[in-house]
Amino acid sequence: MSTSELAVLDPSIQLVTDAAVGTQPRKRTVQIGTALLTGATVMYFGGLFGAYVSTRNQHLTLQDGLEAAGERTTPWIPAGADVQLTAPTIMTWTLIMSIVTMQWAVYCYKRNDRRHGLIALSVTAMFGVAVINQVAFQWNQLGLVIDDTSTTAAATLIYTITASHVIMIAVALVLLLFVAFRALASSDTSVHVDSVASAAVFWYAMVGLYFIIWILIFITK
16 A cells, blocks of 8 residues: 555555755855966966066176176166155055955855955955055056167066056955855855855965065065
8 A cells, every 4th residue: 555545544644745855065166267267367477477587587687798898788677767665565565454354254254244244345345446546656656658669678567567466456356346245135144155265265366466576576676
């Protein structure tokens, strides 16, 4: 006799028709996509850094040969340029502080603390916008001219590297905005830890790349 027939004969027998659906694990699409984006960005900057170091070394080698022959040489950084260390150092420390607030956001998301998580994202975004503003000020201060054929390729490479990093900051800010919107649209931020963690990875890579820019361009020149 089947279960349905027993249920007809004895009403006390409950017939279970629908089994509970198991919880499906969240896909790691956001994390994988962000990892690929971060890896591609790091490789791009690696190419820029390699071009900068290679071009600078070639120029310095040629400069040493010309000086040994008693001929006039052109410095790698044009004499009229104003490359100061104060602004880049301030930006470096600003980005280092943003690592703390970014990790604070991840911590809050894990504990379903939406209020403080959004505050942490806002402070992190403020640091990013402050760095973009400082870079714009620094461009006006540098006084490097790209189309001046009498100078070296330093201006072209410096502007290319710093502008690329500004674009990376802008992309990181878009990721933070995406994470904030997901938190506002959800009652439980702990389910969006993968999103904020992915944004944090990209942000940390951006900070690390600027640390290299700070040393490569503004300290060693």
